[in-house]
Amino acid sequence: MTVLQVRDLRVAIGETPIVRGLDFSVDRGQTLGIVGESGSGKSLTVLAATGLIDAPGRRVTGSSVLRATPDAAGVELVGASDRVLRSVHGDAVGFVFQDPSTSLNPYLSVGRQIAESLETHRGLSRRAAHTRAIALLEAVGIPDPASRVDAYPHQFSGGQRQRVMIAIALACDPALLVADEPTTALDVTTQAQIIELVQQLQHDRGTAVVWISHDLGVIGQVADEVLVLRHGEAVEQRPLVEVYADPQHAYTKELLAARPRVVAGAGPAPEPTAAPLLEVAGLDVRFAVQTPAGRRTVHAVDDVSFTVRRGTTLALVGESGSGKSTIANALTGLVAPHAGTATLADAEGTGVRDALRAKRRERRRIAMVFQDPFASIDPRRTVADAIAEPLRVHRLGGATAASRAARVRELLELVDLDPAFAERYPHELSGGQRQRVSIARALALEPELVILDEATASLDVSVQARVLALLRRLQVEQRLTYLFIAHDLAIVQQMSHDVVVLRGGKVVEAAPAAELFAHPREEYTRALLAAVPPDGPRARA
């Protein structure tokens, strides 16, 4: 039975067409995966098809018919009145969005938020809705639901919040569940759990699911049919197994190749002879946090030691809260360490200096690339200004403005950007282009060590693959040393010579990459490895 039938859906914002005529349908108990890069129109497609679209100047045409039960009349959602949409949303259609930390109201207990739609659509009493909320929390795997139902969103972890979001979406037993990048903001192990949860709930309830993701690897785990979207057009729309086995369109092939996966024997060739560049010993970082209950000390990094060898990449892997970014911040002087030393070998390899307590002016030897390409470049200054800043500060690249400008052009070419980008402002660039600018800016320092703090985590998979390739090429050409911080083991394997796995501020396992991926010693490392979406599509029961 078809739950949602969409025909010739078109969306335009003002004069700009965003979605250019899509046809798709989802059957009961089936999952449609919509995959595409940011800007491909995948979110707008689903928002328009469910009547939730709220962009100013929008024009939606076409048809989208929702049939909640086999004998019910279809409801046209495109151009429906607010009244009709209100009766459908939260009842026949449930939504799960990307960021669980902002989609929940911090001032209401999760029980109240789950009960809301039950009271509105099902007319349940407050008490009955409360009882049902407990049952729903249990269904989505929240431990001890009877007491947790009265807790507030901040008392849940990110993964648990997403589970709560799913409980809200499923409260009224919807015929259709829309999941818009529901696992993108989550850790890998949590992502695997959420995927499993949605599939189990779908199996029990027969819900039709539309799952949006930029990662074909995730879609491969969940979908029965795949719609590959590019510039608002379907370039490929076929059953998942066929797409994996025999991708037709070049773009699909690119997405398939770009998806992060762990492959035996992949990764850079080991360099056993490389000399140590940075030796971190007994690093310990504590934060004093002001809470309503008084000051509390958070032990973010607890006695961490590792060695980065010249010309190689050391990866720090861990989930959120593992202290991996704090280590980077301590190395670049953004936070003061409680104890520990970091010694950076001199160019000759003889003398050593303490990097943790170096003066600002001497911080040139370690450069850092941050995660968020949108926030890490000053929006008011041109690309040339951004890249020239380290040149000016450290008097590199010549004394005159002209010689600095020449150096900026050189750096832009180094990261595969047209030198004409120098005069552009950051908002005129895409995420991948901005991250290239960030890399160029880091290289302007002529550093010995480059810290890449989740530098590709917020990029689309295909863009991520290209930026990673650039980083590998630069490492070889410029003899760069990387400290590569990531949560995704698949990209870690592509990049690293050595791996340190962190959890709760402590080192769990440290080993050469080839050894760690072949024979993980620790349970936690194995769990991380298992959470990476496997190579092929998941066989559906």
Add this chain to the structure above:
Amino acid sequence: MSVSEPPVSVAAPRSRVRAWRLLASNPLTVAAAIVLAVVVLASMLAPWIAPYGVNQIDVANALTSPSPAHWFGTDELGRDVLSRVLLAGSTSLTIAVSAVAIALVLGLVLGVVAGFAGGWVDAALMRIVDVMFAFPVLLLALAIIAIFQPGMLTTTIAIGVVYTPIFARVARASTLSLRTAPFVQVSRTMGTPAASILRRHVLPNIGGPIIVQTSLSLAFAILSEAALSFLGLGIQPPAPSWGGMLFTAQGFLAQAWWMSVFPGAAIFVTALAFNLFGDGLRDGLDPRQRTIIEARHGQRRRERAAAALRRDMTDREASR
């Protein structure tokens, strides 16, 4: 938004539109600039263009309504209102602009330093600002003027000091959010000195709210000066100021509307022009707005070119 990007995007060389062209593309900003220019020019040239002397008393013609001889009418002593509005302009504008300049500089320094330094520096500076804030505006100004001699300079300083906390608050709030912004963090990791970070990254990014606050404060400063003059503590009569004239006119509201309407209109028009010009300036300085305006420009130019081409072709066809 990242649309799929080729490794090397060829960026067509684009000439950046100059800042003044951007300002000129907004008709409201142009109108505001013209009005401001006229007001400033008229105030500066007042001694030569005013038809009567500023204190030329003509009791026989007191409280006459607007006429060809007296365009804006006369006041209770028979002085020409037009001449007084013109001559008062320079006083009112000078006080407003200098007072806001004082407040801007003091407030910006206090706020940015407090916001960027954080910790006890922030706490100490902001408590001082809070104390200043706790006094009602006029009371604080009165206290300052009571200590020193009333006069133009004292009035200017008093208004400037009184407006400082507002600027300090705005600057601190904006700086505080920028302090932890990743692009500022990046600069720190590169070893950029704090002064350079403040100048190159913080100041341009807090410009928007500061410009809006400046244009609002200019309007309010004119009114504050008016209130102080009314209390006899600002500009001393018989020297004219717009505020002083307005408050004198209060006693004659029923008999002579022109005494209050014309100085009031001068304040209103000037204040509005300041505000509109401030808004235009804020948009013109924001690179994101610039792109939008530039795109619109380019489109218009292309359309014009296409229209010209069409006209050309039809002309040629017609001549054939």
